[in-house]
Structure formats: C-alpha cells, structure tokens
Amino acid sequence: MAAQAESIEVPTDAxxxxxxxxxxxxxxxxLTSMALRCVVDLEIPTAIHRLGGVASLPDLMxxxxxxxxxxPFLGRVMRVLVNSxxxxxxxxxxxxxxxxxxxxxxxxxxxxxVADEHHSQKYFVLGVTSPHYxxxxxxxxxxxxxxxxxxxxSPFEExxxxxxLDEKTALLDEELDDVVNQGVAAHDNLGIATILRxxxxxxKGLESLTDCCGGDGTTARALVKAYPHIKCxxxxxxKVIDKAPADGVINYVAGDLFHTVPPSQAVMLKEYHNLRxxxxxxxxxxxxxxxxxxxxSRRANADLRGQLSEAQAALRAKETxxxxxxxxxxxxxxxxxxxxxxxxxxxxxAQDSEAALKAEFETEAAGWAETRQSLDEGFGLxxx
Numbered sequence: 001m002a003a004q005a006e007s008i009e010v011p012t013d014a015x016x017x018x019x020x021x022x023x024x025x026x027x028x029x030x031l032t033s034m035a036l037r038c039v040v041d042l043e044i045p046t047a048i049h050r051l052g053g054v055a056s057l058p059d060l061m062x063x064x065x066x067x068x069x070x071x072p073f074l075g076r077v078m079r080v081l082v083n084s085x086x087x088x089x090x091x092x093x094x095x096x097x098x099x100x101x102x103x104x105x106x107x108x109x110x111x112x113x114v115a116d117e118h119h120s121q122k123y124f125v126l127g128v129t130s131p132h133y134x135x136x137x138x139x140x141x142x143x144x145x146x147x148x149x150x151x152x153x154s155p156f157e158e159x160x161x162x163x164x165l166d167e168k169t170a171l172l173d174e175e176l177d178d179v180v181n182q183g184v185a186a187h188d189n190l191g192i193a194t195i196l197r198x199x200x201x202x203x204k205g206l207e208s209l210t211d212c213c214g215g216d217g218t219t220a221r222a223l224v225k226a227y228p229h230i231k232c233x234x235x236x237x238x239k240v241i242d243k244a245p246a247d248g249v250i251n252y253v254a255g256d257l258f259h260t261v262p263p264s265q266a267v268m269l270k271e272y273h274n275l276r277x278x279x280x281x282x283x284x285x286x287x288x289x290x291x292x293x294x295x296x297s298r299r300a301n302a303d304l305r306g307q308l309s310e311a312q313a314a315l316r317a318k319e320t321x322x323x324x325x326x327x328x329x330x331x332x333x334x335x336x337x338x339x340x341x342x343x344x345x346x347x348x349x350a351q352d353s354e355a356a357l358k359a360e361f362e363t364e365a366a367g368w369a370e371t372r373q374s375l376d377e378g379f380g381l382x383x384x
Contacts, residue, residue: 030134032084035077037129039086040122042066044078045102045109048087054099108190117193119218124183132176135159167239181240189218196226206230208264212257215240217250219268224249233262 011019039045047063048055055063057078061071078100082089088101102110111122127133136156143155154164162168165184170177196203203209203223207230211220214234224232231251234244238254246252253262261267 032080033129035080036086036125038077039081040109040125043111043122045106046111046113048100048102048106049110049113054101056097056099060100119186119189121183121186121190123179124187127176127180127183130176130179132156132160132173167237185215185218188213188215192219192222196222200226203227203230206265209233209266209268210235210262210264211268212261214268216244217252220250221247233264235262
C-alpha cells in the first residue's frame with residue numbers, strides 16, 4: 001500500500017514572491033552589518049565629514065588611498081548602506097558619480113572629532129561585528145543542541161571560555177577587550193545631553209548622585225556641567241577607574257555596585273538588567289568553577305583515601321611479616337643459645353675426659369717407671 005502523501009499549505013503567488021524577497025533579505029542581511037563594519041573600519045563617515053559633508057566615490061578613493069580598481073565594489077557597499085539609511089545619496093547623479101552625504105546615523109560614526117555632545121560609535125560597531133561575536137553567533141545551533149548543566153554559559157562563553165564584558169575577556173584577546181570597553185563607554189554616553197534637556201526635571205533638587213558603572217565620568221561631567229551644585233561620584237571597576245581622568249570635579253570610587261554603593265541622594269543605573277545579568281552570570285560561573293573544584297577536590301580526597309587504605313594494608317602486611325621475622329629471630333637466637341650450652345657441656349666433658357686420661361697416663365707412667373727400675377735392677381744382677 002502506497003504511503004499517504006503529506007500535505008502543506010501552499011502560499012499564493014503574491015505571498016510566495018514576498019516570501020522569496022524576505023528570505024533573501026534575512027539570509028543576506030549580515031552583508032549589511034559587514035558593509036557597516038567595512039565603512040567604519042575604513043573611516044568613510046570621517047572622510048565624508050572632512051570633505052565638507054559631501055563626497056563622491058572618486059573623492060573617497062583618493063582620501064582613503066584605496067586602489068582605483070576597487071571603486072566599483074566600494075560603490076556597491078555604499079549603495080547597500082544608502083538603502084539601509086546609513087548614508088544619503090543624490091539619485092540624480094550619473095552612475096559612479098553619486099554624491100554621498102552623512103545621515104544622523106553616520107554622523108555618530110565620525111571618529112576623531114572632539115565636540116560637545118559627540119560620542120563616536122566606531123568602537124561599538126567594531127565590537128559587536130567582531131570575528132569573535134560573529135563566530136559565536138554561527139555556533140548557535142550547536143549551542144542549543146548541547147546539554148549543559150546549569151548555570152548555562154552564553155554561546156560566546158561556550159565558544160571562547162570567557163564571559164562577555166568580563167575582566168577575563170582580556171585573557172582571550174586584549175584588542176577585543178579594549179574595543180568592546182570603548183564601545184560600551186561610547187554607547188552609554190550617547191544621548192546624555194538629550195536626556196538632560198528633555199528629562200532635566202528629575203535632577204532638580206539633587207545635591208549628590210552616584211553614577212554606577214560610570215566609566216570615565218563622561219556622563220557625570222555632563223551632569224555637573226548642567227547642574228554644578230550636584231556632587232557626582234562615579235563607581236566602577238578598578239581597571240576602569242585607574243584610567244579615569246583626575247579632574248577634581250568628579251569623585252571616582254573603585255568597587256562593585258552589587259556589593260556596596262557610595263552614599264548619595266540618587267543612583268544612576270544604565271542598562272541595569274544587563275549589568276545584573278552579567279554580574280549574576282559571572283557569579284554563577286564562579287560558583288560553577290568552585291563547585292567543580294570542590295568535586296575535583298573530593299575526587300582527589302577519595303583517591304588519597306584509597307591510596308591511604310592501600311598503604312595501611314601494605315603496612316599491616318609488613319607488620320605481620322616483621323612479627324614473623326621477630327619470632328624467627330627469637331627461635332634462631334634460642335637455638336643458638338641452646339647450641340652454645342651444648343657446646344659448653346661437650347667441651348667440659350672433653351676437658352674432664354682429657355684430665356682423666358692424663359691422670360690415668362701419669363699413673364700408668366709411674367707404674368712403668370717402677371717396672372723399668374725393677375727390670376734394670378734384674379738385668380744388673382744377671383750381668384754379675
């Protein structure tokens with residue numbers, strides 16, 4: 001009997017075309033992220049800014065000292081990012097001669113410009129599109145399949161052995177750690193001036209505030225600039241505080257917000273849930289490591305106990321062997337003593353026998369002497 005054919009709902013022609021377009025978009029959208037990383041790495045937003053805010057492809061090729069043979073390919077990258085809203089372009093220009101302009105998005109990617117309220121997001125982009133991040137993302141399917149005991153590590157930690165945004169990240173890659181820290185700091189400080197303008201009422205009446213995980217103090221300095229009467233304290237890890245500028249305006253305290261927070265009227269938390277999760281994961285991982293160390297210690301202790309039992313059994317066997325040897329020694333000593341006594345008795349007997357024989361010999365010798373004298377006297381008479 002033939003197996004019954006499976007059925008599936010077939011989309012309409014319009015739905016199928018839309019599905020195909022969406023499939024392409026989702027499958028290839030990583031190219032947009034890679035294109036964004038490319039232009040940030042090449043500092044194209046900075047180049048357009050320095051060229052007066054408007055630049056053509058030949059202008060960019062010259063400013064960036066790129067090989068002319070790559071210009072058509074750069075045009076494709078720029079076209080992708082224009083469609084994504086990263087750049088704006090004059091569509092009326094001839095192909096290859098488009099004029100590219102900065103948008104609000106690409107303006108925050110301009111790097112190396114020191115200006116009020118400008119915080120370049122270059123390192124944020126380079127951090128989140130780094131090979132380590134993308135490689136961890138490519139392993140998501142394997143990560144889901146792997147059965148892991150809690151606490152479950154993130155795909156990044158599963159792949160590289162260290163958590164994200166952790167002090168141990170530098171052990172994996174110092175450059176990655178530096179890029180990510182700069183990116184987080186830039187992201188945290190982005191838009192603080194807008195917050196002060198739009199939500200400034202929340203700071204009125206405050207005399208003191210602690211900015212938890214405040215980094216180099218950029219947010220705190222902006223707050224003090226807007227409200228000079230507020231005494232600001234920045235709390236962050238020691239490695240961050242060590243690099244903070246000592247300007248005498250901000251009080252920097254090294255510590256962990258999950259252990260203690262310097263006293264103040266208000267506390268500022270940015271991305272608290274992420275920080276809490278990161279701290280929890282870090283503590284959970286530390287607990288996991290300690291648990292593993294404890295298990296290994298117990299195993300080692302059990303091994304030592306086994307070795308001790310074997311050593312004790314061997315010692316008992318040696319003690320039994322030693323006791324048997326002692327008994328044998330005592331037996332041989334007694335036998336030797338008995339033999340010595342026997343030898344002494346035999347020697348005395350021999351000595352006594354020798355004395356008796358000697359006395360007998362002397363007695364017989366005396367008798368022989370008398371007999372000889374008698375004989376000598378008899379022979380003398382015969383001669384006469």
